[in-house]
Amino acid sequence: MTSAETTSADIVILGGGSGGYACALRASELGLSVILVEADKLGGTCLHRGCIPTKALLHAAEVADAARDSAHFGVKASLEGIDMPAVNSYRDGVVGRLYKGLQGLVKSRNVTFVEGHGRLTSPTTVEVAGATYTGRHVVLATGSFARSLPGLDIGGRIMTSDQALNLDYVPERVIVLGGGVIGVEFASVWRSFGSQVHIVEGLPRLVPAEDEALSKAFERAYRKRGITFTTGVRFASATQDDAGVHVTLEDGTAHDADLLLVAVGRGPRTDGLGYEQAGIAMERGWVLVDDHLQTNVPGVYAVGDITPGLQLAHRGFAHGIFVAEHIAGLNPRPIDDVNIPRVTYSEPEIGSVGLTEAAAREQHGADNVAVYEYNLGGNGKSQILATTGFIKLVQLKDGPVIGVHMIGARIGEQIGEAQAIVNWEAYPDDVAALIHAHPTQNEAMGEAHLALAGKPLHAHA
Numbered sequence: 001m002t003s004a005e006t007t008s009a010d011i012v013i014l015g016g017g018s019g020g021y022a023c024a025l026r027a028s029e030l031g032l033s034v035i036l037v038e039a040d041k042l043g044g045t046c047l048h049r050g051c052i053p054t055k056a057l058l059h060a061a062e063v064a065d066a067a068r069d070s071a072h073f074g075v076k077a078s079l080e081g082i083d084m085p086a087v088n089s090y091r092d093g094v095v096g097r098l099y100k101g102l103q104g105l106v107k108s109r110n111v112t113f114v115e116g117h118g119r120l121t122s123p124t125t126v127e128v129a130g131a132t133y134t135g136r137h138v139v140l141a142t143g144s145f146a147r148s149l150p151g152l153d154i155g156g157r158i159m160t161s162d163q164a165l166n167l168d169y170v171p172e173r174v175i176v177l178g179g180g181v182i183g184v185e186f187a188s189v190w191r192s193f194g195s196q197v198h199i200v201e202g203l204p205r206l207v208p209a210e211d212e213a214l215s216k217a218f219e220r221a222y223r224k225r226g227i228t229f230t231t232g233v234r235f236a237s238a239t240q241d242d243a244g245v246h247v248t249l250e251d252g253t254a255h256d257a258d259l260l261l262v263a264v265g266r267g268p269r270t271d272g273l274g275y276e277q278a279g280i281a282m283e284r285g286w287v288l289v290d291d292h293l294q295t296n297v298p299g300v301y302a303v304g305d306i307t308p309g310l311q312l313a314h315r316g317f318a319h320g321i322f323v324a325e326h327i328a329g330l331n332p333r334p335i336d337d338v339n340i341p342r343v344t345y346s347e348p349e350i351g352s353v354g355l356t357e358a359a360a361r362e363q364h365g366a367d368n369v370a371v372y373e374y375n376l377g378g379n380g381k382s383q384i385l386a387t388t389g390f391i392k393l394v395q396l397k398d399g400p401v402i403g404v405h406m407i408g409a410r411i412g413e414q415i416g417e418a419q420a421i422v423n424w425e426a427y428p429d430d431v432a433a434l435i436h437a438h439p440t441q442n443e444a445m446g447e448a449h450l451a452l453a454g455k456p457l458h459a460h461a
């Protein structure tokens with residue numbers, strides 16, 4: 001129904017990133033009318049400034065490593081250098097094709113796409129440049145932004161992932177502030193491209209959200225790659241001049257580099273959008289939701305990075321689909337963060353799902369948990385790829401597998417089976433009975449479960 005200034009639909013979605021557009025696509029599939037409001041580009045952070053462009057850089061990095069290490073495999077090749085503008089144009093090609101595809105998809109599903117900055121003006125209305133869009137339901141999906149620290153201004157040589165992604169040169173020396181997923185991902189790319197990289201992490205270990213065993217193996221691998229790092233020490237200050245950026249830490253140590261990447265986390269993009277005025281309950285900028293992703297205001301939902309929890313694109317997709325189905329009167333299963341698969345993309349990769357050993361022991365009692373580590377040293381494909389690492393299983397004693405934690409080159413690809421195991425609450429025997437193709441890295445998943453089920457094959461008991 002359309003009048004001069006007001007357009008209405010079943011759902012108005014504010015934000016066209018992973019969470020917002022997934023909601024739009026699923027809702028229209030279910031016969032609901034949808035208005036999708038996006039201030040920038042359909043696809044949001046993940047497609048334009050996150051998942052996809054960074055993984056393209058990581059693939060270029062893998063190609064560089066393959067050229068550099070080719071002699072190990074008896075192949076004569078040499079790495080002449082990195083042509084950053086060419087790397088960027090390869091990356092832009094990938095993003096551009098996906099963007100075009102997504103635009104076509106949204107159009108083909110009859111979603112009304114509105115370009116412009118939207119503001120929530122009541123629990124049922126969003127205003128964009130003087131026009132009002134009314135929905136029986138409103139879905140907030142405005143995502144997140146890269147945070148900095150107090151006193152640390154972004155600009156010049158001090159940048160977040162947004163600027164780092166668009167560099168047209170390879171810096172000689174970089175300091176990465178933050179040893180979480182985004183920080184280690186950029187560290188990996190730059191090291192492969194030839195930079196000297198130093199990571200500063202305030203917590204005691206790199207990738208601190210992961211199982212401790214993974215952090216240890218990851219740190220070993222980074223040390224071997226010549227990536228240096230300081231852990232357990234906090235950032236104190238940074239200055240910049242023509243010569244570079246100068247960083248001091250709270251322990252008094254100083255580090256110089258060409259640039260500083262600030263990767264200290266992402267905050268919710270909710271400021272000044274009318275959420276508080278509409279009565280929506282928030283905490284430190286995050287929109288609070290119940291198990292059904294409903295805010296405290298009837299009819300208003302929130303999805304993706306603006307809700308507290310894991311900041312992952314596939315969580316956003318799942319949230320969006322959930323909300324569409326809930327509004328359509330279906331009975332979708334609530335989404336629990338703990339069993340959402342997580343991949344840290346770097347060399348080596350980390351894949352994990354479910355509880356870490358420490359969390360499992362805390363939650364279920366120290367004596368009620370069993371763990372098993374299958375070393376990739378016994379895995380043929382990993383030997384062929386010349387990678388090391390392991391798959392660590394966390395099991396409720398005599399019960400299901402409740403955590404899978406993996407490290408090694410390309411191991412993130414194994415997250416599919418890992419998440420099926422944890423989410424289906426499989427027992428080691430269930431997985432041990434399945435046949436895994438040889439020689440694949442996937443086979444290591446089978447071997448780990450064979451061992452945990454008491455019948456190890458290529459592993460010591």
Ligand SMILES: Cc1cc2nc3c(=O)[nH]c(=O)nc-3n(C[C@H](O)[C@H](O)[C@H](O)COP(=O)(O)OP(=O)(O)OC[C@H]3O[C@@H](n4cnc5c(N)ncnc54)[C@H](O)[C@@H]3O)c2cc1C
Pocket residue numbers: 014015016017018019020037038039040041042043044045046047049050051052054116117118119141142143144161182269273303304305306311312313314315316345
């Ligand atoms: C460097 C980097 C790498 C990442 N890599 C991965 C990865 O490999 N895998 C993974 O799962 N996740 C990754 N992420 C995280 C992932 O990008 C986010 O979790 C995901 O994009 C969240 O989706 P969202 O829909 O909640 O928000 P967003 O994708 O941020 O989308 C929000 C959208 O809302 C729009 N918007 C905001 N305010 C308004 C307004 N007032 N009016 C209209 N539109 C508005 C924005 O323009 C944006 O398009 C990465 C993030 C970064 C930064």
